[in-house]
Amino acid sequence: MVAPGLVLGLVLPLILWADRSAGIGFRFASYINNDMVLQKEPAGAVIWGFGTPGAAVTVTLRQGQETIMKKVTSVKAHFDTWMVILDPMKAGGPFEVMAQQTLEKMNFTLRVHDVLFGDVWLCSGQSNMQMTVLQVFNATRELSNTAAYQSVRILSVSPIQAEQELEDLVAVDLQWSKPTSENLGHGYFKYMSAVCWLFGRHLYDTLQYPIGLIASSWGGTPIEAWSSGRSLEACGVPKQGSVPYNSVTGPSKHSVLWNAMIHPLRNMTVKGVVWYQGESNINYNTDLYNCTFPALIEDWRETFHRGSQGQTERFFPFGFVQLSSDLSKKSSDDGFPQIRWHQTADFGYVPNPKMPNTFMAVAMDLCDRDSPFGSVHPRDKQTVAYRLHLGARALAYGEKNLTFEGPLPEKIELLAHEGLLNLTYYQQIQVQKRDNKIFEISCCSDHRCKWLPASMNTFSTQSLTLAIDSCQGTVVALRYAWTTWPCEYKQCPLYHPSSALPAPPFIAFITDQGSGHQSNVAK
Numbered sequence: 001m002v003a004p005g006l007v008l009g010l011v012l013p014l015i016l017w018a019d020r021s022a023g024i025g026f027r028f029a030s031y032i033n034n035d036m037v038l039q040k041e042p043a044g045a046v047i048w049g050f051g052t053p054g055a056a057v058t059v060t061l062r063q064g065q066e067t068i069m070k071k072v073t074s075v076k077a078h079f080d081t082w083m084v085i086l087d088p089m090k091a092g093g094p095f096e097v098m099a100q101q102t103l104e105k106m107n108f109t110l111r112v113h114d115v116l117f118g119d120v121w122l123c124s125g126q127s128n129m130q131m132t133v134l135q136v137f138n139a140t141r142e143l144s145n146t147a148a149y150q151s152v153r154i155l156s157v158s159p160i161q162a163e164q165e166l167e168d169l170v171a172v173d174l175q176w177s178k179p180t181s182e183n184l185g186h187g188y189f190k191y192m193s194a195v196c197w198l199f200g201r202h203l204y205d206t207l208q209y210p211i212g213l214i215a216s217s218w219g220g221t222p223i224e225a226w227s228s229g230r231s232l233e234a235c236g237v238p239k240q241g242s243v244p245y246n247s248v249t250g251p252s253k254h255s256v257l258w259n260a261m262i263h264p265l266r267n268m269t270v271k272g273v274v275w276y277q278g279e280s281n282i283n284y285n286t287d288l289y290n291c292t293f294p295a296l297i298e299d300w301r302e303t304f305h306r307g308s309q310g311q312t313e314r315f316f317p318f319g320f321v322q323l324s325s326d327l328s329k330k331s332s333d334d335g336f337p338q339i340r341w342h343q344t345a346d347f348g349y350v351p352n353p354k355m356p357n358t359f360m361a362v363a364m365d366l367c368d369r370d371s372p373f374g375s376v377h378p379r380d381k382q383t384v385a386y387r388l389h390l391g392a393r394a395l396a397y398g399e400k401n402l403t404f405e406g407p408l409p410e411k412i413e414l415l416a417h418e419g420l421l422n423l424t425y426y427q428q429i430q431v432q433k434r435d436n437k438i439f440e441i442s443c444c445s446d447h448r449c450k451w452l453p454a455s456m457n458t459f460s461t462q463s464l465t466l467a468i469d470s471c472q473g474t475v476v477a478l479r480y481a482w483t484t485w486p487c488e489y490k491q492c493p494l495y496h497p498s499s500a501l502p503a504p505p506f507i508a509f510i511t512d513q514g515s516g517h518q519s520n521v522a523k
Contacts, residue, residue, distance in 0.1 A: 025080065026051045026101045026108050029267070030169040033112055036176040037153045037212025039269035040117040041088035043311040046269050047097060048083035049110075050168075051075035055103040057082040061089075062096045075101070081167070083267065085309055089117040091209035116151060118210025119203070120270045123196030124226065124262065125277035126250065127219030128321070128377060133194045134185030135373060136381045142198075143181040150178050151209070152200050156191035157216035161251050162260035165228075169264045176212075188373070189219055195276055195321070198385030199392070206393060214268075216261045220249030222280040223292050225257040231299040235291035245283045252284075262300065266307030272317035272396050273300065274388055278343060279323060279376055282335030289342035294354050317396035319359045319388050322504065325367035325485040326376040336484040340364065340505050348506040349408055351395065359391025362406055365492040365502045367485060380489075387501065403427070406501035407494060412478060412508055419469035421454065421478060425462045430497040438493055439466050439480055445473025454478070456493065464494075481505035 028049040038045035047059050055075045061068040071084035093116035101108045123129055133142050158171035174191045177183050184192045193215035200213040218225075222243070224232060232254055243252040251257060281289050297318050304312040322340050345354040352358075361384055368378035390404040410426040421441070436455035443452050454466040468475050482505060486492060494503035 026055075026110070028099065028110055028112065029264075030172060031155060031176070031214070031265070031268070032097070033176045035114050035153055035178055036112065036155070037116045037118045037120055037210050038086070038089070039120045039212075039271060039311070040091045040209070043269050043308075043313070044085040044088050045117070046083060046085055046267050046308050046311060047071075047099070048081060048267050049099065050080050051082050051101050052103050053077040053080055055101045057084075058100045058102070059084045059086075060098045060100070061086060062098065063094075068095070079167075083309070085311060091116075091118050093117055093210065116153065116210035116212075118151070118212060119207070119272075120212040120214065120268065121196070121200060121203075122214045122216065122265065122270055122273045123193050123199070123275075124216045124273065125275050125321075126217060126221045126280055127189060128279070128324070128381075129193050129195055129215070129217040129276035130189045130219050131194050131373070131377060131381065132185050132188065132190060132192060133197055135188055135377075135379065136194045136198075137379045138382075139185065142194075142382075143185045145201075146179040146181065146184070149201055149204055152179060152197075152204050152211045152213065153177065154179055154183065154192050154197065154200075155212070155214045156193070157214065157261050157265075159218045160260040161253070161256040163256065165259045165263045167264060170260060191215060193217060194381040195385055195388070196274065198382055199274055199388050202385055202389035203392065206389070207397070214265065216265070217276075218250050218257055218261070220247075220280055221257060221277070222248055222252050222284050223277060223289065223296060224254050224285065225251050226262065226277070227255060227292060227296045228258050228263075228299050228303070229255050231295035232292065235288055235295050237285060237288055237292065243284060245280075247283050248280045250280070252280075263303070266303050268304070269308045269311040270304060270316065272319065272392070274319040274321075274392075276321040276384075278339045279326070282339055286335060286338050286342070289339055290346050293343060294345050297355065297358065315357045317357055317359065317392060318355075319361070319391050319395075321361045321363050321384055321388065324363040324376075324378050326374075327369065327485065328374070328376060333484050337482045337505055341507065344504075348504060349405065357395060359388070359395045359404060360504075361385075361387035361391065362502050362504045363387070364481060364486050364505065365490050367487075367489055383490075390499070390501075403496055403499040403501065406496050406499075406503045408504060408506060409508070412510065414475065414510055416475075419467060420457065421466040421468050421475070423464045423466070425464070428461050428497050429459070429464065429503070430495045431456070431459045431464070431493060432495055433491065433493050435487070435493040438486060439478065440482060441466075441468050441471055441475045442477035442479075443471035443473050444476050449476065451479070451482075475510060477507060477509045479505070479507040482507065 156174035350358040393399040394404040407427040409423040413422040439454040457465040
């Protein structure tokens with residue numbers, strides 16, 4: 001007969017071991033944490049995590065002592081994951097989210113507190129998105145301006161690469177937090193993204209409810225690193241080779257950042273995305289960017305919609321920054337204007353048929369010769385964020401009668417016998433200065449064409465004439481601001497008068513040479 005004490009000595013460790021092993025791996029997804037923002041109505045927020053296969057998981061939403069709702073699910077056997085979709089919630093908070101795993105008679109409980117419901121925006125791209133609030137103009141003032149924005153919560157994803165699509169983030173540099181001067185300006189090109197923060201701050205000023213901002217960016221990276229294999233294949237992107245380009249200084253291998261920094265977020269319900277990238281493609285697969293960028297947008301939308309079980313809108317709003325300027329000699333003078341054009345899928349404007357529900361902030365006039373981070377990194381991120389938020393207000397939030405894009409010509413009339421081109425704009429224009437080089441015509445004779453400046457002649461509130469008498473042949477095309485550095489800071493010639501939004505660059509082809517012919521800007 002075995003002594004009772006010995007039996008206890010044998011059994012107790014077994015019970016403790018079983019108790020611990022049943023709870024091993026029961027956790028929320030890495031980005032579900034205290035101080036987070038979950039997507040508000042009309043969508044339902046997704047709560048998910050990892051657990052013991054076969055276990056039941058109950059997720060409870062509480063406010064104070066009141067239980068708002070309970071959702072029950074189970075851990076999937078092959079994936080060790082569980083997921084629930086909360087009922088749509090109005091903006092506000094704070095709430096507590098509790099998850100309890102039950103396996104046989106053992107319970108394990110997780111809690112996150114100070115959870116708000118609002119709109120969640122994902123911010124991604126390369127170094128101009130990665131620049132922190134510490135690096136912008138008037139940084140000290142911006143870093144101290146947090147007291148009124150404690151309902152704007154921030155999270156910054158760690159820069160990680162992966163060869164395969166990951167289920168969850170490997171690490172975060174900054175877990176969900178309320179804004180402080182320390183976490184908004186944590187070094188250079190670390191966290192928090194200035195464009196993301198300032199964009200979210202503008203949204204909060206307008207909407208007056210919680211905003212969640214997730215920054216996931218890496219400097220010096222081409223679009224191929226942020227794209228899934230599916231979208232790259234759809235665009236015929238060549239198989240991976242070496243990338244001997246100065247513009248590519250970060251990870252360039254296909255899909256490695258998509259795998260590690262975007263795909264793990266796909267289950268989250270989000271309101272939209274803002275994107276600032278393209279500098280690393282000025283010499284790398286440049287001609288494919290008019291496919292790879294729209295394909296990335298479409299693929300992210302489809303993936304997030306599916307990952308959130310249909311809660312993230314299938315065509316969620318996607319905003320982006322059209323490239324600014326650069327004094328560097330790393331690129332040909334055609335690289336920046338080509339990418340700017342390709343960022344619009346060669347339409348010159350968004351939204352367009354290839355890029356529905358998108359919005360754009362033009363930044364070519366926000367150049368910064370004296371930036372200590374190089375001219376490719378202009379410090380005026382406040383204007384970038386302001387222009388982005390105008391697009392979000394119009395496209396994502398349906399605000400009517402809001403000007404969110406600068407003027408483009410709706411028709412171009414060739415008056416050959418007068419030596420003039422007449423441009424009619426669909427918006428009012430403000431001619432801030434005369435520039436005799438920023439408009440160029442393609443002049444062809446003897447089967448050879450060259451670009452010549454077309455000086456600005458007369459103008460009115462919605463029209464502008466250009467002198468084309470420098471062309472002794474046939475005028476076949478017109479382009480505007482088709483150079484890396486089109487103008488000095490906020491000194492481009494054409495703006496919208498009340499919004500101060502710059503006219504974007506464009507190229508238009510004139511196919512009929514009859515006098516009085518009208519040509520559209522769009523491709």
